[in-house]
Amino acid sequence: MKPDDVHDPEIIDEIDSLDVGSADEGESMEASLVQADEVLPDQLTLLPLSNRPLFPGLVVPLVYENEDMSKVVRDLASSHQQHIGLVLVRDENEPYEPENLYEVGVVARIAKAVEIEGHGLHLVVECLRRFRIEGFISDEHPIRVRAAYREETSYKDNIELRAYTVAVINTIKELLKHNPLHEEELRLFASRFDVNEPNRLADFAASLTTASREDLQEILETYPIYDRLKKVVTLLNRELNVSKVQRKIRDNIEERVSDQQRRFFLQEQLHEIQRELGMNEDPREKEIEEFRKKAKKLKFSKEADGAFEEELNKLSMLETSSPEYSVTRNYLEWLTCLPWGKTCRDRYNLKAASRALNKHHSGLEDVKDRILEFIAVGARKKAVGGSIILFVGPPGVGKTSLGKAIAEAVSRPFYRFSVGGMRDEAEIKGHRRTYIGAMPGKIVQALKRVEVANPVIMIDEVDKIGNDFRGDPSSALLEVLDPEQNSDFMDHYLDVRFDLSQVLFLLTANQLDTVPRPLLDRAEIIRLPGYMASEKVEIARKHLWPNQLHEHALKRADVTLTKGVLKHLVEDYAREPGVRRLEGLLKKILRKLARKEAEGLVKIPLRIGVSDLAEYIGKPRFREQAIKQGIGLSTGLAWTAMGGTTLTLEATISHRDRRGMKVTGQLGKVMQESVDIAYSYVTANLDRFGVAPDFFDKAFIHLHVPEGAVPKDGPSAGVAIATALLSLALERSPARIAMTGELTLVGDVLPIGGEREKLLAAKRLGISEVILPAANAVDVDELPESVREGLVIHYARHFKDVARLMFGIRMRSERRKKI
Numbered sequence: 001m002k003p004d005d006v007h008d009p010e011i012i013d014e015i016d017s018l019d020v021g022s023a024d025e026g027e028s029m030e031a032s033l034v035q036a037d038e039v040l041p042d043q044l045t046l047l048p049l050s051n052r053p054l055f056p057g058l059v060v061p062l063v064y065e066n067e068d069m070s071k072v073v074r075d076l077a078s079s080h081q082q083h084i085g086l087v088l089v090r091d092e093n094e095p096y097e098p099e100n101l102y103e104v105g106v107v108a109r110i111a112k113a114v115e116i117e118g119h120g121l122h123l124v125v126e127c128l129r130r131f132r133i134e135g136f137i138s139d140e141h142p143i144r145v146r147a148a149y150r151e152e153t154s155y156k157d158n159i160e161l162r163a164y165t166v167a168v169i170n171t172i173k174e175l176l177k178h179n180p181l182h183e184e185e186l187r188l189f190a191s192r193f194d195v196n197e198p199n200r201l202a203d204f205a206a207s208l209t210t211a212s213r214e215d216l217q218e219i220l221e222t223y224p225i226y227d228r229l230k231k232v233v234t235l236l237n238r239e240l241n242v243s244k245v246q247r248k249i250r251d252n253i254e255e256r257v258s259d260q261q262r263r264f265f266l267q268e269q270l271h272e273i274q275r276e277l278g279m280n281e282d283p284r285e286k287e288i289e290e291f292r293k294k295a296k297k298l299k300f301s302k303e304a305d306g307a308f309e310e311e312l313n314k315l316s317m318l319e320t321s322s323p324e325y326s327v328t329r330n331y332l333e334w335l336t337c338l339p340w341g342k343t344c345r346d347r348y349n350l351k352a353a354s355r356a357l358n359k360h361h362s363g364l365e366d367v368k369d370r371i372l373e374f375i376a377v378g379a380r381k382k383a384v385g386g387s388i389i390l391f392v393g394p395p396g397v398g399k400t401s402l403g404k405a406i407a408e409a410v411s412r413p414f415y416r417f418s419v420g421g422m423r424d425e426a427e428i429k430g431h432r433r434t435y436i437g438a439m440p441g442k443i444v445q446a447l448k449r450v451e452v453a454n455p456v457i458m459i460d461e462v463d464k465i466g467n468d469f470r471g472d473p474s475s476a477l478l479e480v481l482d483p484e485q486n487s488d489f490m491d492h493y494l495d496v497r498f499d500l501s502q503v504l505f506l507l508t509a510n511q512l513d514t515v516p517r518p519l520l521d522r523a524e525i526i527r528l529p530g531y532m533a534s535e536k537v538e539i540a541r542k543h544l545w546p547n548q549l550h551e552h553a554l555k556r557a558d559v560t561l562t563k564g565v566l567k568h569l570v571e572d573y574a575r576e577p578g579v580r581r582l583e584g585l586l587k588k589i590l591r592k593l594a595r596k597e598a599e600g601l602v603k604i605p606l607r608i609g610v611s612d613l614a615e616y617i618g619k620p621r622f623r624e625q626a627i628k629q630g631i632g633l634s635t636g637l638a639w640t641a642m643g644g645t646t647l648t649l650e651a652t653i654s655h656r657d658r659r660g661m662k663v664t665g666q667l668g669k670v671m672q673e674s675v676d677i678a679y680s681y682v683t684a685n686l687d688r689f690g691v692a693p694d695f696f697d698k699a700f701i702h703l704h705v706p707e708g709a710v711p712k713d714g715p716s717a718g719v720a721i722a723t724a725l726l727s728l729a730l731e732r733s734p735a736r737i738a739m740t741g742e743l744t745l746v747g748d749v750l751p752i753g754g755e756r757e758k759l760l761a762a763k764r765l766g767i768s769e770v771i772l773p774a775a776n777a778v779d780v781d782e783l784p785e786s787v788r789e790g791l792v793i794h795y796a797r798h799f800k801d802v803a804r805l806m807f808g809i810r811m812r813s814e815r816r817k818k819i
Contacts, residue, residue, distance in 0.1 A: 396578020530577025668713025
């Protein structure tokens with residue numbers, strides 16, 4: 001039903017029958033606002049209006065909840081003063097003070113006053129006439145003023161006045177079509193006043209609008225009838241436009257709602273017809289039946305079976321439109337998609353396992369041997385589940401590819417996810433179902449993906465796992481990885497136990513320092529120190545280059561590399577332990593080649609030689625670096641997360657004014673302690689090396705370890721530092737030998753770690769002789785022959801062994817004093 005249909009026809013007829021006829025020519029039609037027997041007082045007590053002003057001729061209710069205002073009205077009623085002044089305040093937020101009042105208001109007669117408990121004082125007032133405040137008798141509450149009443153402007157009938165009057169009446173008629181709420185007000189106006197009173201009509205029309213309080217106050221303060229009618233017509237037209245827009249919006253909303261209701265009823269009828277014909281089953285019953293079919297194929301545990309039946313019964317009692325229905329259905333979907341009792345058959349063929357490892361991975365033969373030993377043990381046990389292997393090595397050495405190779409070797413599905421930066425334990429063990437959008441953890445998601453209960457799961461970056469106020473993910477991993485606990489693993493979302501004892505977990509890390517200690521205790525550590533140059537060349541030839549040709553839509557015959565290109569790339573562009581930068585360089589070559597071909601600069605097939613590399617990938621990053629030799633210089637071997645490297649230690653005497661030592665090069669606390677130990681040892685034993693004991697008494701030593709922007713730490717530089725200091729004292733250059741080892745105050749050389757990485761770093765620099773602690777001889781013997789090949793390794797138990805090798809001197813025996 002449209003709003004036009006609800007208008008009262010009598011109201012419309014009454015407006016149409018309103019006579020805007022003329023009076024006799026020259027006859028005054030002055031309108032009296034006050035009854036003849038009523039005299040308005042010269043002094044008035046004021047009551048404030050906050051929302052909008054009132055106009056003469058209106059009968060309106062007012063409510064004053066303020067106790068002060070209620071007391072003023074009660075006092076007026078008891079003193080038989082029925083007339084009050086109603087004035088609009090200028091600022092609603094400011095106090096009710098004389099300076100906050102407009103000058104023009106309306107005098108009103110109190111028709112009725114009723115006090116309702118808890119709701120203040122309710123008034124019904126009849127507005128009589130405009131008045132202007134001439135002065136204030138009392139500035140305090142109640143405010144009393146002297147009122148001046150101005151006679152209404154007299155007017156004569158003419159065409160312009162009639163036109164304004166007709167315009168007001170027609171606009172009110174249009175307004176009624178869009179806002180029927182004004183019908184009762186119009187009925188009351190028509191019963192009390194004559195339309196031939198333009199001043200009454202103007203005031204009434206202004207009161208119908210929703211104009212601002214300032215615009216209405218301006219109408220109230222306008223006495224001339226022509227000016228007042230002009231302003232009223234403007235306000236009415238503005239109100240009419242707003243009503244039309246509101247009507248359009250309301251019609252659009254009603255139309256959309258009606259269309260939605262129509263669709264709903266038709267869909268319900270369609271569903272009912274399909275149900276009667278047996279064409280459509282209840283979706284809830286259908287889903288329940290599907291869940292039961294899935295459950296029959298699974299071997300639930302007793303606990304999981306009870307949870308399944310409980311949730312399925314709950315689902316059968318819920319309405320499909322209920323939010324709880326979707327929550328329960330999602331839970332059942334996760335519960336029935338897990339591989340309860342489903343496993344894949346393992347393969348323990350060592351020859352096939354060896355082929356799989358060599359297919360995915362080149363080099364690192366010692367690592368492959370340990371993996372094959374692990375699989376051989378599993379073949380005897382007929383199970384490799386419940387084991388945890390931790391691969392530790394720099395980026396790009398093939399930790400992930402080894403994991404894939406192990407999964408293929410034992411014929412199990414492989415799944416990998418990273419915990420680097422993870423701070424919420426719910427990522428591992430899931431969110432509780434009380435949370436909106438709750439999901440199971442990574443372990444359950446992995447099991448859903450692989451669809452068997454004995455996969456190979458690789459957890460990357462365990463050395464970068466974090467913790468905060470949301471929990472400790474590393475502690476949550478303990479329940480997952482520990483063979484003594486994971487047979488009863490419970491995810492927070494599922495809230496039932498699942499057996500993870502058959503899962504083979506592989507972990508990866510770049511370094512062991514930040515791996516949580518409890519995880520280290522439960523893992524078998526396999527180190528991947530990095531590749532030798534020959535291994536990297538082989539990897540590039542067998543794996544990286546063919547893969548990149550395929551990625552760039554090229555065949556082997558399209559682009560060939562001359563002999564020596566890959567070796568040149570490895571030695572001069574990509575010396576890092578891994579092969580990621582090497583792979584990136586091969587990509588860059590093929591991208592440049594694709595562009596040159598598109599521009600017509602080259603033609604395929606093409607042959608790329610060593611001399612062409614600078615054109616494709618720029619000049620070499622690494623130059624041939626000979627070991628530095630000189631007084632105060634020594635070469636140390638260091639281990640980093642990126643592999644092994646060499647450090648050239650530089651020592652010099654800054655001045656001989658006083659004794660002292662300065663250290664630069666961003667050295668960590670442990671390395672600074674190594675400097676102090678080496679300085680103390682060399683100073684205390686100068687005479688045993690044939691140097692004057694007071695050599696350092698007036699020598700200020702500056703020790704620097706390049707590069708200054710790279711932080712360095714660790715105890716293994718003690719021997720190299722002592723060698724540089726002793727070189728200063730002897731004023732002799734040390735031999736061309738690199739060294740590593742921790743030094744004590746009595747000169748003992750203690751064992752270190754990272755032997756493989758350090759030896760490879762020495763070979764990259766072209767060093768043929770190295771000094772290692774004697775205690776590391778066992779570790780070196782276990783290294784592949786390819787690592788030791790071409791190196792002369794000297795072992796030192798004491799620093800006197802180092803001094804003999806570096807300077808060709810023998811340390812004098814210490815003379816013991818008899819007591």
